[in-house]
Amino acid sequence: MKNTAxxxxxxxxxxxxxxxxxxxxxxxxxxxxxxxxxxxxxxxISKDPVKLKTFKVIDAESGEVVLTLKNIVKSEPLxxxxxxxxxxxxxxxxxxxxxxxxxxxSSPSFRIAHDIYDGTADFLLTYMRQQxxxxxxxxxxxxxxxxxxxxxxxxADSAHIEVTGGWHDAADYLQxxxxxxxxxxxxxxxxxxxxxxxxxxxxxxGLPGSDGIPDxxxxxxxxxxxxxxxxxxxxxxxxxxxxxxDHIGFRYxxxxxxxxxxxxxxxxxxxxxxxxxxxxxxNRATGIASTAGKFASAFARGAKVYESADPVFSKMLTTKAIxxxxxxxxxxxxxxxxxxxxxYFYEEDNWADDxxxxxxxxxxxxxxxxxxxxxxxxxREETITPWIGADTARxxxxxxxxxxxxxxxxxxxxxxxxxxxxINYMKKGLSLIKTKGEKNPFLIxxxxxxxxxNLVAATLTQTRLYAELSGDNSFSELEAAHRxxxxxxxxxxxxxxxxxxxxxDYPENTHSSYVVAGKQVxxxxxxxxxxxxxxxxxxxxxxxxxDEYAVFQNSMAVYHDDFADYSTNECTMDGxxxxxxxxxxxxxxx
Numbered sequence: 355m356k357n358t359a360x361x362x363x364x365x366x367x368x369x370x371x372x373x374x375x376x377x378x379x380x381x382x383x384x385x386x387x388x389x390x391x392x393x394x395x396x397x398x399i400s401k402d403p404v405k406l407k408t409f410k411v412i413d414a415e416s417g418e419v420v421l422t423l424k425n426i427v428k429s430e431p432l433x434x435x436x437x438x439x440x441x442x443x444x445x446x447x448x449x450x451x452x453x454x455x456x457x458x459x460s461s462p463s464f465r466i467a468h469d470i471y472d473g474t475a476d477f478l479l480t481y482m483r484q485q486x487x488x489x490x491x492x493x494x495x496x497x498x499x500x501x502x503x504x505x506x507x508x509x510a511d512s513a514h515i516e517v518t519g520g521w522h523d524a525a526d527y528l529q530x531x532x533x534x535x536x537x538x539x540x541x542x543x544x545x546x547x548x549x550x551x552x553x554x555x556x557x558x559x560g561l562p563g564s565d566g567i568p569d570x571x572x573x574x575x576x577x578x579x580x581x582x583x584x585x586x587x588x589x590x591x592x593x594x595x596x597x598x599x600d601h602i603g604f605r606y607x608x609x610x611x612x613x614x615x616x617x618x619x620x621x622x623x624x625x626x627x628x629x630x631x632x633x634x635x636x637n638r639a640t641g642i643a644s645t646a647g648k649f650a651s652a653f654a655r656g657a658k659v660y661e662s663a664d665p666v667f668s669k670m671l672t673t674k675a676i677x678x679x680x681x682x683x684x685x686x687x688x689x690x691x692x693x694x695x696x697x698y699f700y701e702e703d704n705w706a707d708d709x710x711x712x713x714x715x716x717x718x719x720x721x722x723x724x725x726x727x728x729x730x731x732x733x734r735e736e737t738i739t740p741w742i743g744a745d746t747a748r749x750x751x752x753x754x755x756x757x758x759x760x761x762x763x764x765x766x767x768x769x770x771x772x773x774x775x776x777i778n779y780m781k782k783g784l785s786l787i788k789t790k791g792e793k794n795p796f797l798i799x800x801x802x803x804x805x806x807x808n809l810v811a812a813t814l815t816q817t818r819l820y821a822e823l824s825g826d827n828s829f830s831e832l833e834a835a836h837r838x839x840x841x842x843x844x845x846x847x848x849x850x851x852x853x854x855x856x857x858x859d860y861p862e863n864t865h866s867s868y869v870v871a872g873k874q875v876x877x878x879x880x881x882x883x884x885x886x887x888x889x890x891x892x893x894x895x896x897x898x899x900x901d902e903y904a905v906f907q908n909s910m911a912v913y914h915d916d917f918a919d920y921s922t923n924e925c926t927m928d929g930x931x932x933x934x935x936x937x938x939x940x941x942x943x944x
Contacts, residue, residue, distance in 0.1 A: 379403045379459035380906075381441070385842035385858035386474075386851055388463035389940065394444045394466075397795050397843055397873045398456050406439050409456035414463040421446060429795035432845070433909040438795035447585045450837075457825055462842075462858070470938035475544065475570070476553050476939065477854060478930050481538075481877035482573050483560040484868070485521040485927045487529060487580075490607060491560030497607035498527065500618040502595055506626050515622055517595060520580030525866045532700060533583050535648035536754045537931035538577035539711075542655045543758065544935035545570050551941035563695055567831035570934065571659070577657050577672075585649050591625040593645055596630065598694035604867040614637040623692050627685050629795040630692040637699050639660055641687015647708025650678040651758075654715035656935040658710040659917055672719060679712045695894065706735040710759035718766055729763055730772065737779045741809065745787030746801050746885075755932070756812035773823070780820045785859040788832050794910055796844060797835035804892070804921055807850050807882030808929040810836050814936040826935050832839075837936075844883070846913050848901045851933075852878045852925065863899070863915050865924035870917060878925025879933055883911035 378401040387489055388394045398406060406428075426443035434478055439454060446466060454461040466488035467845045484492040488499065501518050502905040505511060520529050521537070545552060545568065552568040558575065565572070593843040600612045612619050621632075629636045655676035686705065693699040710732035717725035741752045757779075765774040789797030800809035817833035819932040820826070835843070838851045842858065853876035866875050889912050890897060901907070913922045 368739050369851070370927075371826050373481040374766070377458070377653040379404065379457045380847065381456055381459045381461035381849050382843045382845070383452050383454065383461045383929045384838040385464060385507055386855045387467065387470040387941075388503045389451070389470050389927060390447050390468055392444070392642065394442070395617060395834060395838070395843075396441040396443065396454050396456075397429075398437075398439040398459065399432065399795065399845065400439055400459075401434050401518045402437065403689050404457050405439075406456055408816060409454060411443055412453045412455055414451040414453050418786070420452065422943075427619060429824070430628065430793060430796055432772060435795075435845070435908065440795060440797075462847075464865065467491045468921050469942045471937055472942050473553070473943065474854065475548075475551050475934050475938035476555070478728065478851070478877045478934050479556075479569050481574050481852070481875055481879075481925060481930050482521065482541075482927065483556065484875060484877075485523075486560055487522055487575060487607065488519045489559055493606060493608055494561075495608040497610060498618075498620065500620075502622040503616050503634070504592075504624055505621045508624075512616070512934040515586070515592070517580070517583045517592065517622055519613035520577060521927045523928075525604075525864075525920070526598075526600045527596060527610060527612070527925050528598070528600055529580075531581065531591070531593050532648060532691065532702065532750075533647055533650040533926075533928035535576055535581055535645075537928045538581060538646060538652040539758070540804055540928075541574045541577075541930045542571050542652070542659050545574070545653070546659060547935065548938040548941060550943050553821040557733070559845060572870070572912065574656070574659075578652065581652060582647060585674065586677060588841075589681060590620050590770075591642065591645055591649065591678075591681070592692050593625045593689055594623045595916070596620045597623075597692055598696050601696070605871045606867055607664065608904060625689050627687060627689065628767065630690075631694070631699075633695050635693040635695070635699075637690035637692055638701070638703075639688060639690045641705065642685035642689045643682035643687055643742065644702055644705035644708050645689040646678050646682030646685065646813060647705065647710075647712040649710035651708070652673045653678060654712065654719050658715070658719050658890070667775050675712070675716060675719070679709070682712065690924075698749060700753065701748040702753045703748075703751050704740070704753070705738055705753070707739065707757045707759060710736075714759045714762040714766070718762065724828050726763070726766070729759060733757075733759055733763065733776070733779070738783045738786070738940045739812075741803075742783045743802060744801055747803055749804050754812070755809050756816050758815075759855070761816075761823060764823050776822045777820065777824050780816055780823070781826075784813075784820060784829050784832065788829065791835065793884070793919065797842075798833060798839055799832070800836075802888070804884055804888060805881045805929060806884060807840065807879055808926065808932060810839060810882065811929060811936065812877065815932065817824070817941050818936055829904075837858065838878075838931075844913075845906045845908050845911075846883075847906070848903070848913070850880050850882055852876050859862060861915050861923055863917050865917050865920045870881060874924050877930065878924050879930045880923050881929070882922060883913040884911050884921050889919075889921055895919060896922055
């Protein structure tokens with residue numbers, strides 16, 4: 355099940371068994387490889403006491419020793435791994451295919467080349483297309499064409515509203531403005547920053563073909579058109595479609611049998627600014643600004659992107675962005691998603707960051723000082739996203755996981771004291787992540803809560819933007835650690851992106867109806883490892899198969915490539931979209 359459409363030059367990896375030549379010793383590397391200038395670090399872990407003094411870099415084709423290095427730093431143990439070392443080999447700069455040998459362990463083969471990440475941003479869009487609601491190109495059929503009926507309406511409760519489109523959030527078929535607007539913004543931002551990193555291999559409907567439009571813009575447009583339906587007029591915003599009555603088991607979206615009481619129609623939740631929940635559980639909504647801000651930032655960035663290509667559409671998006679932002683000002687507070695029969699929902703507790711980004715984007719679009727002033731005021735209410743440096747957080751409590759308003763303002767005010775102020779906010783956050791990461795051999799500084807990989811993607815975005823805006827590369831090892839974590843430099847030795855690299859170790863048994871039916875979800879970023887306590891506390895979790903990574907489970911986090919584990923092995927649409935910018939920034943032709 356490792357067939358992918360990505361056009362990448364990928365080496366054939368040596369077999370997993372030979373990578374684990376030391377019975378209790380392993381070397382973890384980035385399976386995709388390293389660009390020539392990258393910070394390059396492997397991690398050695400062992401269940402036995404080992405004293406490492408040197409390690410060797412081997413040419414994978416000839417078997418010759420290329421380098422013998424002493425650049426080794428001993429790390430704190432990560433039980434059950436009592437001997438952990440970081441192996442530094444940034445001096446290796448020649449293109450080629452290599453392995454690392456340390457102690458009794460040999461790493462998988464990996465490449466060094468300038469084009470390692472070419473095509474990877476586009477590859478993530480494979481999953482986004484698969485998540486489409488309405489016409490879904492993966493199944494070449496349509497789904498949820500009768501959405502939906504309004505609930506929490508002021509006058510016409512149960513009235514029909516046409517909101518077909520957008521993306522399914524994950525393996526389930528719920529749809530949220532919070533995650534979708536963030537995904538739209540992230541993809542538009544990625545294109546704005548790195549337009550040359552994207553190809554044109556798919557049509558607007560998601561089927562193969564070329565239409566003269568970069569695929570990332572086609573995907574962004576798919577989301578924008580749905581957002582416009584979810585904000586049909588001033589003062590009317592909808593926050594989600596469906597609820598956890600959806601959770602009735604695996605089935606394809608075009609054969610959705612979830613019963614919401616009105617035949618094929620699904621409920622569409624109106625933003626009311628008050629707690630919602632149709633059954634015994636309620637959210638803690640206090641306003642609408644978190645949703646309004648996300649609408650406004652996506653519309654404003656879209657207006658900027660389409661300013662020249664489609665002035666009429668751009669003008670309409672500008673008007674929608676202004677109106678949405680003003681609605682947020684009138685309705686401060688958070689608009690959380692609504693639970694159903696289970697206690698789980700997106701528990702977003704912050705909203706100033708959403709309004710900050712919206713105001714910053716409106717200033718970027720209109721150059722009206724009042725929007726910059728608003729952006730700065732909102733920013734000073736939350737200078738660092740609260741999950742940063744923390745040990746835990748509730749599910750999606752601080753969302754989006756990175757405050758994109760900070761780099762947007764810093765980029766706008768290039769010769770202004772504001773640039774330094776906002777760069778320092780980013781630096782303080784990264785410093786907290788760095789300090790937290792120093793407690794483990796992989797230097798991962800995010801809390802291992804549900805969807806930890808989304809936090810890793812946010813960290814990568816922040817490190818990359820910070821370095822580009824400030825010229826300070828002091829967080830290069832932090833960036834490398836979190837990047838490499840997603841591609842196999844982790845205790846389990848697995849990539850966290852389905853199908854990447856093609857011949858590597860990556861999730862094959864994800865929590866998905868497609869996978870259960872024998873297909874795959876290429877390009878999807880899985881939720882990622884969680885604290886053992888999280889895995890043991892969530893309802894309905896179990897392992898359907900023997901844990902192939904049992905020997906690597908540790909005191910810090912657990913991960914299972916098992917379809918029954920929705921906590922670590924379910925792909926998410928927004929997590930995947932939020933990685934698009936970072937991978938596009940690594941494209942060689944950028």
